[in-house]
Amino acid sequence: MKLRIQGNSIRLRLTRSEVDRLVQDGSVAERTGFPGDSALAYRLRALPALRSPTAGFDGLELLVCVPIKLIETWVTTEQVSIEANIPNGTPGGLSLLIEKDFACLLPRGDDEDSFPNPAANPAANPSGEP
Numbered sequence: 001m002k003l004r005i006q007g008n009s010i011r012l013r014l015t016r017s018e019v020d021r022l023v024q025d026g027s028v029a030e031r032t033g034f035p036g037d038s039a040l041a042y043r044l045r046a047l048p049a050l051r052s053p054t055a056g057f058d059g060l061e062l063l064v065c066v067p068i069k070l071i072e073t074w075v076t077t078e079q080v081s082i083e084a085n086i087p088n089g090t091p092g093g094l095s096l097l098i099e100k101d102f103a104c105l106l107p108r109g110d111d112e113d114s115f116p117n118p119a120a121n122p123a124a125n126p127s128g129e130p
Helices: 016-026 068-076
Strands: 001-004 010-012 027-034 038-047 054-057 062-069 082-086 094-100
Touching: 010 016, 010 038, 010 062, 016 027, 016 038, 016 068, 038 068, 062 068, 062 094, 068 082
Parallel strands: 010 094, 038 062
Antiparallel strands: 001 010, 027 038, 054 062, 082 094
């Protein structure tokens, strides 16, 4: 799972196996270790009782939670992303984007677990939208 944070926006990109794990286990997590035994940890959870996406940070882990119904629709359709805006006391709030990780148009060695890029086959995607 790739994490991008910029200002008041969080973007998570998941490979096919990570999406499968999210559906099966209800959670997918990553951890980046730093010298001195510190780490940046982040987790995406699918929760059945949740009504809308949430995000929080407890000083140890960034936790993004999404209603299971949104995850199920995202996984079982051609829907590319889940988007939400979460109030955080700032103008515009916190922008959240969860995406399927598509393969690059130019082949790379690390795309085996990525979703097929719709733009790679224009006949299958006449709108040109990724």
